[in-house]
Amino acid sequence: MRKKLNTINEGTILLSGNEAVARGAWEYGVHFAAAYPGTPSTEILETIAEEYDEIDAQWAPNEKVGLEVVAGASFGGARVLSAMKHVGLNVAADPLFTLSYIGATGGIVIISADDPGMHSSQNEQDNRLMGKAAKVVILEPSDSQEAKDMVGEGLRISEDFDTPVLLRLTTRICHSKSMVNVGPRKEIPVKGYVADIKKRVPIPAHARAMHSRVEQRLEDISAWGSESSLNRIEEGDTSLGIITSGISYQYVKEVSPEASVLKIGISNPLPWNLIEKFINMVDRIIFVEENDPYLEENIKARFLIQADGKNIIPLEGELNPEIVRKAVHPGTTKEITFSEIQLPARPPALCAGCPHRGAFYCLSKLGGSSTGDIGCYTLGLMPPHNALETTICMGASIGVLAGIEKAVGREGMGKLVAAIGESTFVHSGITGLIDMVYNGNTGTVMIMDNSLTAMTGGQENPTTGKNLRGEPAPVLDLEKVVTACGVKNIRVVDPHDLPEMERTLKEEMDRDELSVIITKRPCIMAYKPVRRIIAQVDPEECIGCKLCMKLGCPAISWDGEKPEINRHLCWPDCDLCVQVCPVDAISKDMGGLT
Amino acid sequence: MKSVTNVIICGTGGQGILLASEVLCSAARRAGNDVKKSEVHGMSQRGGSVSSHVRFGEKINSPLVEKGCADLILAMEKMESLRWSQYLAPHGKLVVCDLEITPMTVNTGLAEYQDVNAIMKKESLPVTLIPAVEIAEELGNLRVVNVVLIGAVSPLLPIDEVHWKQAITERVPPKALEVNLEAFRKGMELFGN
Numbered sequence: 074m075r076k077k078l079n080t081i082n083e084g085t086i087l088l089s090g091n092e093a094v095a096r097g098a099w100e101y102g103v104h105f106a107a108a109y110p111g112t113p114s115t116e117i118l119e120t121i122a123e124e125y126d127e128i129d130a131q132w133a134p135n136e137k138v139g140l141e142v143v144a145g146a147s148f149g150g151a152r153v154l155s156a157m158k159h160v161g162l163n164v165a166a167d168p169l170f171t172l173s174y175i176g177a178t179g180g181i182v183i184i185s186a187d188d189p190g191m192h193s194s195q196n197e198q199d200n201r202l203m204g205k206a207a208k209v210v211i212l213e214p215s216d217s218q219e220a221k222d223m224v225g226e227g228l229r230i231s232e233d234f235d236t237p238v239l240l241r242l243t244t245r246i247c248h249s250k251s252m253v254n255v256g257p258r259k260e261i262p263v264k265g266y267v268a269d270i271k272k273r274v275p276i277p278a279h280a281r282a283m284h285s286r287v288e289q290r291l292e293d294i295s296a297w298g299s300e301s302s303l304n305r306i307e308e309g310d311t312s313l314g315i316i317t318s319g320i321s322y323q324y325v326k327e328v329s330p331e332a333s334v335l336k337i338g339i340s341n342p343l344p345w346n347l348i349e350k351f352i353n354m355v356d357r358i359i360f361v362e363e364n365d366p367y368l369e370e371n372i373k374a375r376f377l378i379q380a381d382g383k384n385i386i387p388l389e390g391e392l393n394p395e396i397v398r399k400a401v402h403p404g405t406t407k408e409i410t411f412s413e414i415q416l417p418a419r420p421p422a423l424c425a426g427c428p429h430r431g432a433f434y435c436l437s438k439l440g441g442s443s444t445g446d447i448g449c450y451t452l453g454l455m456p457p458h459n460a461l462e463t464t465i466c467m468g469a470s471i472g473v474l475a476g477i478e479k480a481v482g483r484e485g486m487g488k489l490v491a492a493i494g495e496s497t498f499v500h501s502g503i504t505g506l507i508d509m510v511y512n513g514n515t516g517t518v519m520i521m522d523n524s525l526t527a528m529t530g531g532q533e534n535p536t537t538g539k540n541l542r543g544e545p546a547p548v549l550d551l552e553k554v555v556t557a558c559g560v561k562n563i564r565v566v567d568p569h570d571l572p573e574m575e576r577t578l579k580e581e582m583d584r585d586e587l588s589v590i591i592t593k594r595p596c597i598m599a600y601k602p603v604r605r606i607i608a609q610v611d612p613e614e615c616i617g618c619k620l621c622m623k624l625g626c627p628a629i630s631w632d633g634e635k636p637e638i639n640r641h642l643c644w645p646d647c648d649l650c651v652q653v654c655p656v657d658a659i660s661k662d663m664g665g666l667t
Numbered sequence: 668m669k670s671v672t673n674v675i676i677c678g679t680g681g682q683g684i685l686l687a688s689e690v691l692c693s694a695a696r697r698a699g700n701d702v703k704k705s706e707v708h709g710m711s712q713r714g715g716s717v718s719s720h721v722r723f724g725e726k727i728n729s730p731l732v733e734k735g736c737a738d739l740i741l742a743m744e745k746m747e748s749l750r751w752s753q754y755l756a757p758h759g760k761l762v763v764c765d766l767e768i769t770p771m772t773v774n775t776g777l778a779e780y781q782d783v784n785a786i787m788k789k790e791s792l793p794v795t796l797i798p799a800v801e802i803a804e805e806l807g808n809l810r811v812v813n814v815v816l817i818g819a820v821s822p823l824l825p826i827d828e829v830h831w832k833q834a835i836t837e838r839v840p841p842k843a844l845e846v847n848l849e850a851f852r853k854g855m856e857l858f859g860n
Contacts, residue, residue: 087696087702193707216703245705245730245731248706248707249703249706249730250692250702250703250704250705251730323728324728324729324731326729327728393731394729395733395734406735407733407735408757409735410735410755410756410759411752412753417770417773417778417779418772418778419679419716419746419770419772420771421680421714421715422714422771424714456775456777625771627771629774630774631774641809
């Protein structure tokens with residue numbers, strides 16, 4: 074069997090950026106870590122929980138709570154880490170901006186995993202702008218080795234300069250693997266909690282002094298950063314100087330190995346002295362950075378230089394070697410031998426056996442639709458269901474439904490319900506529901522409880538009965554929460570019992586009062602099925618009505634005349650196709666189980 | 668020998684692409700190379716397109732393969748093999764599992780599955796089709812399709828057999844080791860010699 078990584082104290086191993094951050098947390102003595110799952114950051118806490126028992130790690134209900142708990146642990150003198158995806162930092166922004174004033178007792182490293190290209194996100198925000206606005210230190214690694222090292226550097230900067238440190242990763246850093254030199258864990262004692270009211274209570278009288286200290290801190294770190302190895306000049310041909318950071322640095326080295334490079338590792342505060350030296354060294358400057366012109370705007374504003382940047386490098390989407398090659402060395406593109414072929418897209422779909430399918434099938438059948446939220450069930454927007462019409466952020470389905478009713482009234486709202494997963498409801502849906510009750514809304518909220526935070530790969534949450542380490546935990550009772558919010562009409566239904574699901578939806582959508590439907594059935598990733606059986610199509614009986622195709626099940630395809638069941642995909646504990654077939658042409662021996 | 672080898676492994680979510688790329692990375696590492704690989708998790712796991720870029724050699728910078736530079740593309744699904752055609756180097760090889768998985772966009776009538784064989788012929792793609800599903804079925808374990816394919820491409824890459832076998836031994840559970848090593852051997856025999 075493979076050894077746990079906390080038994081390996083030396084050598085070189087291949088790690089993803091996320092695994093390297095977890096490794097860094099362990100080696101540099103982090104005591105406590107908290108996060109809410111979010112692609113591409115999720116594996117950081119998962120790796121800590123699986124490999125590094127020395128770190129106390131936990132899932133938080135949302136990123137704000139995660140950062141607050143981590144802040145408290147820092148006040149207690151522990152070294153701490155909090156991880157989140159880029160939009161998670163919006164949720165945690167409230168504690169972040171003031172924690173910046175308060176500073177760190179035990180070192181604080183906050184991971185922001187940005188998603189240029191939006192592989193799995195709803196926007197492309199560049200959190201270097203967030204970190205600068207919060208006046209915290211930002212570090213940007215360009216591979217897994219640096220990701221590990223920067224956790225250690227970040228903790229040291231955090232303690233030496235009394236500041237939270239934002240470690241800004243991107244998807245391509247999080248999910249790329251490269252070689253990492255590893256070492257043993259350095260045990261650092263927890264300093265202990267000592268009250269310090271002037272430091273930690275930002276009433277205006279205190280906060281004014283804190284703000285002055287923050288501005289001085291930024292100047293000090295900028296000066297220090299010009300000497301730090303985290304920022305470096307790689308001197309080459311001085312006719313071209315490239316200023317870059319993060320993964321973009323790797324693309325620059327790939328396509329322009331001869332150029333002089335200023336590699337920025339500390340993106341805030343910028344190392345002005347070093348930048349000035351580089352500007353004076355080279356003839357022409359190009360900024361190569363993903364998403365916003367952060368380095369470009371700040372450096373141009375400071376030194377009033379002429380340079381290329383976003384005029385030749387795209388602002389939207391991820392960079393890659395060919396984009397950088399075309400921009401930096403026009404006309405030298407690699408020969409493309411084979412042409413691009415237009416193909417049908419292969420977007421993600423709800424899995425075969427997914428509990429959400431029953432709910433969306435019924436909603437769609439009733440001519441209804443939903444204000445949606447963040448999770449697998451966002452896929453309810455796809456054909457054939459076409460049953461989701463809005464998404465903003467975690468928890469927004471409920472507020473949006475309430476607002477539509479405020480604008481156009483109960484009649485104008487038609488057959489819209491709010492669709493939100495149980496983990497998202499706990500994250501930030503509860504307050505929306507309280508608002509609906511408090512302000513007299515009449516809509517229907519469908520809490521789709523699949524007992525797992527599924528979209529991010531299957532994580533525990535306060536409703537699942539387990540914690541991050543898989544140990545038993547108290548179960549948050551959603552019915553009681555909803556009752557306590559003041560909702561009078563609450564229905565719990567198995568979404569794979571189609572007649573009951575449809576009846577419940579119809580009755581609650583027709584009701585002139587606020588109601589909550591909890592659809593309850595576990596995600597297929599939450600358990601192992603006991604048997605291996607698949608649905609069978611009887612070609613003699615099939616009348617080709619295509620009702621089964623309206624399920625949008627990836628295990629069912631159409632051969633031109635009748636459905637075909639993919640035996641690798643068909644989920645044993647699901648019989649939705651059997652239920653919808655009007656002539657019993659599809660059968661499945663469920664053995665009394667549904 | 669050229670200094671860097673570029674490989675793209677592609678297919679659809681759930682086909683074992685990540686395990687295949689892990690085995691390749693481990694084998695390349697054991698053969699003394701610097702290694703980088705890159706892939707995207709998340710939405711792609713719900714049956715969407717999945718790809719993994721693997722680069723190995725003396726010193727690797729970018730974890731992404733550049734267009735026109737892939738020495739080898741290993742596709743676990745036929746249509747997905749076409750999605751990456753621009754990445755093939757002039758001398759590159761396209762090794763494809765003889766398997767078609769219908770995308771939801773085709774099932775729901777938004778698109779039509781393409782005649783992949785005709786496109787491969789029209790574009791003169793350097794394709795080798797591998798009956799990996801049949802071989803895995805003969806071995807009685809459909810989960811080893813990916814290892815059959817890894818075996819099939821192993822003679823095309825500058826990595827010795829011993830490193831592949833060690834990499835597989837390291838990556839698969841002990842009780843499934845024998846069938847995986849057999850799958851590798853069966854795959855390797857297809858191109859061997």
